[in-house]
Amino acid sequence: MTEPVTQSEGRLAVFLVDDHAMFRAGVRAELGRHVEVVGEASTVAEAISRIGTIQPDVVLLDVHMPDGGGRAVLESIRRTHPQVKFLALSVSDAAEDVIGLIRAGARGYVTKTISPDELAAAVRRVADGDAVFSPRLAGFVLDAFASRPDVPVADPELDQLTNREREVLRLLARGYAYKEIAKELYISIKTVETHVSNVLRKLQMSNRYELSRWAADRRLV
Amino acid sequence: MTTTVAPPQPRRLYRPRDHRIVAGVASGLARHLGVPVLAVRISLVVLLGFNALGLLLYAAYWAVLPQEARNDEKPAGRDFAALIPFAAIGLGVVILQTLVFGDQVATTVGWMIAVVAVGAGVIWHQSDPSRREQWTDPNAPSGLMAAIVGEGDRRSFMFRFVGGGVLVAIGVIGVVAIYSPADSLSSVLNGIIFALVGLLGVGVVVAPLVWRTFGQLRAEREGRIREQERAEVAAMIHDQVLHTLALIQRNSADIKEVQRLARGQERSLRNWLYKPTASPTERFAAALEQAAAEVEDTYAISVETVVVGDTQCDERVAALVAAAREALVNAARHAGVQTVSLYAEVEPDELSVFVRDRGAGFDLSGVAETRHGVRGSIIGRMQRHNGRAEIRSAPDSGTEVRLTLPMARESVTAGKESAR
Numbered sequence: 001m002t003e004p005v006t007q008s009e010g011r012l013a014v015f016l017v018d019d020h021a022m023f024r025a026g027v028r029a030e031l032g033r034h035v036e037v038v039g040e041a042s043t044v045a046e047a048i049s050r051i052g053t054i055q056p057d058v059v060l061l062d063v064h065m066p067d068g069g070g071r072a073v074l075e076s077i078r079r080t081h082p083q084v085k086f087l088a089l090s091v092s093d094a095a096e097d098v099i100g101l102i103r104a105g106a107r108g109y110v111t112k113t114i115s116p117d118e119l120a121a122a123v124r125r126v127a128d129g130d131a132v133f134s135p136r137l138a139g140f141v142l143d144a145f146a147s148r149p150d151v152p153v154a155d156p157e158l159d160q161l162t163n164r165e166r167e168v169l170r171l172l173a174r175g176y177a178y179k180e181i182a183k184e185l186y187i188s189i190k191t192v193e194t195h196v197s198n199v200l201r202k203l204q205m206s207n208r209y210e211l212s213r214w215a216a217d218r219r220l221v
Numbered sequence: 222m223t224t225t226v227a228p229p230q231p232r233r234l235y236r237p238r239d240h241r242i243v244a245g246v247a248s249g250l251a252r253h254l255g256v257p258v259l260a261v262r263i264s265l266v267v268l269l270g271f272n273a274l275g276l277l278l279y280a281a282y283w284a285v286l287p288q289e290a291r292n293d294e295k296p297a298g299r300d301f302a303a304l305i306p307f308a309a310i311g312l313g314v315v316i317l318q319t320l321v322f323g324d325q326v327a328t329t330v331g332w333m334i335a336v337v338a339v340g341a342g343v344i345w346h347q348s349d350p351s352r353r354e355q356w357t358d359p360n361a362p363s364g365l366m367a368a369i370v371g372e373g374d375r376r377s378f379m380f381r382f383v384g385g386g387v388l389v390a391i392g393v394i395g396v397v398a399i400y401s402p403a404d405s406l407s408s409v410l411n412g413i414i415f416a417l418v419g420l421l422g423v424g425v426v427v428a429p430l431v432w433r434t435f436g437q438l439r440a441e442r443e444g445r446i447r448e449q450e451r452a453e454v455a456a457m458i459h460d461q462v463l464h465t466l467a468l469i470q471r472n473s474a475d476i477k478e479v480q481r482l483a484r485g486q487e488r489s490l491r492n493w494l495y496k497p498t499a500s501p502t503e504r505f506a507a508a509l510e511q512a513a514a515e516v517e518d519t520y521a522i523s524v525e526t527v528v529v530g531d532t533q534c535d536e537r538v539a540a541l542v543a544a545a546r547e548a549l550v551n552a553a554r555h556a557g558v559q560t561v562s563l564y565a566e567v568e569p570d571e572l573s574v575f576v577r578d579r580g581a582g583f584d585l586s587g588v589a590e591t592r593h594g595v596r597g598s599i600i601g602r603m604q605r606h607n608g609r610a611e612i613r614s615a616p617d618s619g620t621e622v623r624l625t626l627p628m629a630r631e632s633v634t635a636g637k638e639s640a641r
Contacts, residue, residue, distance in 0.1 A: 093491075094491075094494075113523075135525055135527050135562060135564065136525065136527050138527070139527030139528070139529055139564070142529045142566070143529045143530065170564075170566070173527045173529070173564045174527075174562060174564040174575045174577055174621075175525060175562025175564065175575075175577045176577075
């Protein structure tokens with residue numbers, strides 16, 4: 001694993017994208033104790049131009065904005081600056097928003113009801129290259145694979161979740177923290193994080209038969 | 222909703238907007254057939270020698286072919302099936318002509334080809350509903366053509382079919398009338414021709430009117446649907462959101478109450494926006510979510526509910542839900558936390574529910590015999606229905622209640638299929 005490029009002294013450079021100034025102010029005040037908030041943007045266009053020049057470690061990204069949405073920012077920035085990591089921070093926990101952002105390349109997804117400490121921890125984890133999965137997100141993924149038909153799909157390309165990954169997801173969905181999962185399964189926290197990262201990586205490959213079927217079933221696409 | 226990714230454009234017969242001399246027929250044909258433009262033009266000129274067939278064909282295609290689509294228009298698939306009857310009719314007439322007037326076949330065939338080309342072209346090219354917008358394009362042929370080929374449903378298919386058929390019939394009758402040696406037959410046929418021409422005239426007059434009326438009806442219906450949806454949103458906001466906000470203003474000093482109200486409102490809005498409604502008496506997931514909602518409302522905590530899969534509710538499943546509800550209530554009352562996790566999974570052979578909190582925890586052996594909550598409502602109830610309940614708890618590390626209920630294989634469905 002390559003060591004992520006972070007600013008000195010472990011102070012992460014975080015950029016906020018949200019169309020509500022009040023919310024940005026709140027996040028800035030709460031997060032300011034843990035990380036360095038290096039910029040803000042309230043629109044998609046502003047976010048794209050400013051993130052490109054500032055190049056923060058982590059972007060906290062709102063999903064729904066008036067002139068497009070977090071996904072547009074993500075897709076544009078990832079093309080030009082693949083090292084910038086994205087953590088989606090949204091009021092919505094609807095399946096299409098969550099899966100859509102993850103597929104576009106966000107390394108995590110948390111809802112706005114998260115506590116400030118948890119948010120800071122999530123930002124740090126994302127910056128370190130790990131994934132942040134909420135129980136609900138884990139549930140969506142499990143749901144996608146649970147509804148799979150019994151007939152095996154004869155596609156060698158199809159990398160499904162391994163049993164271990166599914167086990168980790170299950171515990172995540174049950175509300176376990178990473179270290180509790182590690183204890184439960186007798187593995188290290190690092191291993192748990194690896195499993196979760198693998199799940200995310202698999203989710204981003206957009207031609208998964210199950211996921212597209214699942215999305216179509218729910219009229220998400 | 223429109224798709225943003227344009228499908229690959231199929232090769233269609235158009236009159237292109239560029240490379241044209243008169244109307245672009247020759248270059249359109251050339252592009253479609255993949256031959257040099259010059260060859261097409263020379264062929265047309267040569268065909269002029271056969272009863273002016275070249276001119277006839279040119280005019281026919283000019284009338285029938287639309288101009289090339291603009292970028293924002295969707296290309297459409299071709300309807301080969303519509304060609305078959307016309308090919309058959311044309312062939313049949315040609316054979317008939319050969320049998321009756323053997324010496325005049327060459328010119329007759331020329332006329333026939335021209336007429337059949339018109340009808341076939343109409344049906345072939347315009348048999349797709351997504352091309353409807355084209356007819357509102359000021360550059361496109363209007364009136365007659367729109368009436369014949371405009372709308373894409375079955376009704377308009379009749380329009381097209383009749384229109385194309387009339388043209389072919391005129392061609393056939395015209396040929397017969399011109400070459401028929403018998404005077405009486407000729408006069409009869411002349412009558413038919415005039416009748417058909419009259420019919421065509423009526424069609425030209427009436428069809429745009431009918432077409433416009435259909436359009437207006439459709440627009441009206443869409444407007445009404447939009448209006449209804451807006452009214453529904455307004456009613457929902459009035460009945461729920463505004464009342465909750467008023468209550469929150471009144472109880473702003475009571476944090477617990479405000480949280481309870483906000484939480485309840487959030488849940489109902491979420492359900493309304495994102496979730497298809499299912500009856501809690503029929504579906505496992507809906508029943509669990511309802512139980513969680515009740516506990517949230519009663520005890521002012523939040524229950525993070527994740528349900529994977531779904532199944533039908535029966536007596537045993539209802540017992541599982543009731544046990545889960547009891548576990549939630551216990552967590553809400555005794556754990557002293559704000560958040561409880563509820564996770565349920567539907568697997569082919571069993572249902573499992575996990576209720577977890579990170580609160581105080583307790584020692585199971587220390588629970589008095591007289592307390593019925595855990596023993597009766599959770600463990601006992603699960604055992605009565607062939608299930609299992611396991612409670613893992615330790616002081617300070619929270620509690621997890623694990624409920625499992627084995628199921629017969631066929632009674633569990635994968636949620637989505639049966640939810641429809």
